[in-house]
Amino acid sequence: MSILLRRLSKSSSILLSKMAEEIASSTTAGAAVAVAAKKRSLWPSLLRWIPTSTDHIIAAEKRLLSILKTPYRQEQVNIGSGPPGSKTRWFRSTSDEPRFINTVTFDSKEGSPTLVMVHGYGASQGFFFRNFDALAKHFKVIAIDQLGWGGSSRPDFTCQSTEETEAWFIDSFEEWRKAQNLTNFILLGHSFGGYVASKYALKHPEHIRQLILVGPAGFSSEEQHMSERLTQFKATWKGAVINHLWESNFTPQKIIRGLGPLGPNIVRKYTSARFGSYSTGEVLTEDESKLFTDYVYHTLAAKASGELCLKHIFSFGAFARMPLLHCASDWKVPTTFIYGFQDWMDYTGAQEARKQMKVPCEIIRVPQGGHFVFIDNPAAFHSAVHYACHKLLSPDGESESLPEGLESV
Numbered sequence: 001m002s003i004l005l006r007r008l009s010k011s012s013s014i015l016l017s018k019m020a021e022e023i024a025s026s027t028t029a030g031a032a033v034a035v036a037a038k039k040r041s042l043w044p045s046l047l048r049w050i051p052t053s054t055d056h057i058i059a060a061e062k063r064l065l066s067i068l069k070t071p072y073r074q075e076q077v078n079i080g081s082g083p084p085g086s087k088t089r090w091f092r093s094t095s096d097e098p099r100f101i102n103t104v105t106f107d108s109k110e111g112s113p114t115l116v117m118v119h120g121y122g123a124s125q126g127f128f129f130r131n132f133d134a135l136a137k138h139f140k141v142i143a144i145d146q147l148g149w150g151g152s153s154r155p156d157f158t159c160q161s162t163e164e165t166e167a168w169f170i171d172s173f174e175e176w177r178k179a180q181n182l183t184n185f186i187l188l189g190h191s192f193g194g195y196v197a198s199k200y201a202l203k204h205p206e207h208i209r210q211l212i213l214v215g216p217a218g219f220s221s222e223e224q225h226m227s228e229r230l231t232q233f234k235a236t237w238k239g240a241v242i243n244h245l246w247e248s249n250f251t252p253q254k255i256i257r258g259l260g261p262l263g264p265n266i267v268r269k270y271t272s273a274r275f276g277s278y279s280t281g282e283v284l285t286e287d288e289s290k291l292f293t294d295y296v297y298h299t300l301a302a303k304a305s306g307e308l309c310l311k312h313i314f315s316f317g318a319f320a321r322m323p324l325l326h327c328a329s330d331w332k333v334p335t336t337f338i339y340g341f342q343d344w345m346d347y348t349g350a351q352e353a354r355k356q357m358k359v360p361c362e363i364i365r366v367p368q369g370g371h372f373v374f375i376d377n378p379a380a381f382h383s384a385v386h387y388a389c390h391k392l393l394s395p396d397g398e399s400e401s402l403p404e405g406l407e408s409v
Contacts, residue, residue: 050257051264052301057124057151058102060295064126065104067287070136076100079147079175101176102151103144106136113186113209113392115139115385118173120191121217122252122307124150124299127190129292130378138386138393139186146196147172148306150299157308162321165312169196170203177207186389188212191345191371195313198324205332212388214338214381215371218313218320219349234316246316251307253300267297274372280342281368281377325349328356335361336388340369340376347409364388365407380405 058074065072081096104125115135119127125143135141145152146169159165173196177183187208189197194216201208233239256263271293275284284292315321335357337350347363354361364384369376383403386393390400402408 050260050301052298054151054154054302057295057298057302060291060298061102061104061124061126061151064129064291064295065132067291068129068133070106070133072104072106072132074102074104076151077103077176077179079172079179099147099153099155099172101144101147101153101172103142103176103180104132106132106141108136108138108140112138112140113389114182114184115141115186115188115389116182117141117143118146118187118189118193118197119143119149120189120193120215121310122300123190123193124295126150126292126295126299127372128374130288131374131382134378134382135385139389142180142182144173144176146193146306148309154303154305157305159309159312162312165309166196166199166322168306168309170200173200174204177204183207184209186210186212186392188214188385189216190214190374192217192313194218195320195324198327201333202327202330208333209392210389211333211335212338212385213335213350214374215340215343215345216324216337216350217318217345218322219324219353220319220346243316247311249308249311251304251310253304253307256297256300257304263301264294264297267300268293271296275375280340280370281373281375282379284375325353325356328353329358331357331359331361334359336384337361337363338373338381338384338388339363339365340371340373341365341367341407342370343373344371351409362388363409364402365409367405367407 061074078098078100081098102125117125117128117131119125124145128143132141132143148154148157148168157168159168183206185207187197187201187210189195189212191214194213195218197211198213198216198218201211234243256266259266272289275292276289313321331353337347339345339347339350347365350363354363364387366373366377366380366384369380374381380403384406387400387403387406394400
């Protein structure tokens with residue numbers, strides 16, 4: 001749902017006005033959700049107001065990944081009911097119920113480096129479906145659904161601060177790493193997943209060989225990049241409404257749930273527009289579009305959990321409350337940033353961070369790609385990832401020139 005978080009300095013008034021209209025039009029539907037929820041257990045699954053479940057998510061994931069050529073295994077990795085030694089169970093939960101991280105693994109030839117892929121906000125590991133085959137030729141690829149998203153467990157989200165919210169993702173990822181007995185791996189994070197990957201690498205650098213951040217969120221603060229247009233928009237009634245909804249943790253996914261059985265059609269229109277004929281790179285095939293749309297709907301419409309992190313991590317306008325730029329001098333892991341040429345995330349934040357980093361850092365831009373560059377232009381994205389890791393992939397560690405078409409900034 002990154003369309004709702006685009007670069008507000010250019011088009012905030014238009015996008016947020018549309019969002020306001022969507023929210024207004026879904027108010028009645030949202031009220032119906034509350035009524036339907038009370039009766040849901042009495043209805044057959046096909047007639048439920050929100051026609052989804054965890055089983056639906058896993059089934060949609062299998063259908064989507066069935067188009068791949070590389071064999072894979074899917075598992076639910078048990079991360080326990082809370083951090084070891086903590087008196088508080090996972091995220092203030094009163095339940096002893098163990099939690100699980102949905103994981104898919106693509107094996108490569110023996111001795112290949114391990115690449116762990118972390119999705120962004122409102123997404124899940126299946127968003128990388130156009131990349132698994134190509135990357136598995138060079139890496140042992142592992143992709144996860146972060147806790148509270150996709151096919152992973154969705155505990156009640158009760159975090160009350162930025163620190164608690166960061167711990168939700170960092171600590172659950174660390175428990176997953178321990179359960180998988182992983183170390184010395186490459187960590188790739190997209191958008192919000194890039195923020196989580198960065199925070200994890202800052203806390204646990206000893207496990208990371210290389211950090212790859214794809215259109216990462218969180219490198220700039222509101223004070224640094226508050227645009228005049230955004231300031232003016234926040235002063236309007238629509239801006240005030242959207243800002244209130246943001247601080248009230250009203251997420252885009254709530255619109256999808258509020259529309260009930262109409263939700264799949266709304267998601268279909270979104271994916272067709274964003275990843276179809278208006279994509280800047282390689283257009284999705286008909287089969288890809290159909291399977292991907294079905295998968296996206298089920299991941300968005302399921303129980304709200306990890307998505308509720310939004311207001312604690314970002315202020316209105318998608319500015320980080322605890323910007324990564326402020327931590328740049330503490331960076332301990334070699335890092336490569338990858339941005340699409342049309343990415344609404346501003347790569348200048350990475351340039352500012354690089355000035356303070358004491359480790360190798362490179363910024364690569366990929367043509368014909370937006371914020372989901374790995375979907376828009378997968379071939380060029382794969383070249384960028386391979387280049388970022390060429391010293392780990394080459395037995396003698398020889399240097400490699402930047403592939404044609406990519407731009408280093």
